[in-house]
Amino acid sequence: MRTLLAVMRKDLTIEGRSRDLIPAMTLLALLLLALSGSAGIRGASGAIVIWIAVVVSAAIGLTRSFGQETDQEQIYGLRMAPVDPGWIFLGKSAANFLLVVAVELISLGAAVVFLDFPAGGQIAPLAGVLFLGGAAVVSLGTLLGAVLAITRLREALLPLLLLPLSAPAVMAASGATAKLVGTPPEPVTSEVALLCAFLTLFTALGMVLFEYAVED
């Protein structure tokens, strides 16, 4: 647990000082929402736009998450630390999760403004779906970021792999988001179950594979 917090604090401190990611991720998300708004998307169908904005900006941010570890081969230092690599993975995931949550909140606000997205009455369940879906995308994205860290052209490969692989999470999350703001709101039990399964599978796989994939 101390490892998790230490890695997370390290990543957030780097982001706090460099301010590399948040502006780029937010701008991209805002851009996607503004373009969809100008193309005439309104109301509950904005749910899928929010989630596309989240997953695309996450793909950009997660490339940097391990990019900053490989620029000067810091990743080997991280790997040599006498701690369980699974906790390092969780620490990286936690830091990435906080970045993605920030992008989600800004995207939701922008969707209300640009797309007339009716977030009004359902703030608490909507926040739950945003957190759960964000965590699901981040668990897979952090794993992919780690796996691709040392490969050539990882900036192009990560979106190419994250988008189709996270499709079940994105479909379930946007389905749940749209159902929650519908009139009347519909139950989202099956979507939430899918997101929980996705999150559990890729967090567990990440803790196991992290060690093997970053070995070379």
Place this chain on the structure above:
Amino acid sequence: MLWIVLSAIALPAGIVLALFIAPVEAFQGDPYRILYIHVPSVVAAYVAFTVTCVASVLYLWRRAPQYDRLAASSAEVGQVFLTLVLLTGPIWGRPVWGAWWTWDARLTTALILWFIFAGYLMLRAWAGPAGAAASAAVAVIGFLDIPLIHWSAVLLRTLHPRPAVFRPDPAMPGSMLAILIFNMAAFLLTYLALLTVRVRQEAERARLRAAQETG
């Protein structure tokens, strides 16, 4: 060599059986005959990706290069069969359903799977031999993703026919079933033939590279 000869005989024979011997289907007429290509391709593609996943796990565990070559070759051949599935599906769907494409669970799963393995093959092409561990990890992730993709697509509605063959009482006359099973065997033989050729090529390439490095 054996696989190549066998598949070179079985594949044309299967096509002849499908086009000229199999009876006409009562509701769909002749367009249904594409079933004899479509379903065997699905089976071959999923077998191929299963082999890729197993070989990738073995590679991550043992780090023996032959598992890596097997995983890469099987994924390539699997992608060819999956492409065939995605091409024959719409040709069949248009006359029977009246639409080239529909967002049904099985179609969505197959399409997303195609994108995943397209990304996998890009990773292979771009990362080269250094990307073996990364490719193996992505193959495992992609394979485990399949049930989740299917689950998420089931949340939408389903138009695709329920499985008619893989169940205790196949809903198909014996003459059709026999030809379909013959074609499945022919396609699996073709898969094995292509796989053997690709694995051998990759092994040769690795030997050549090693020879160049030692000078």
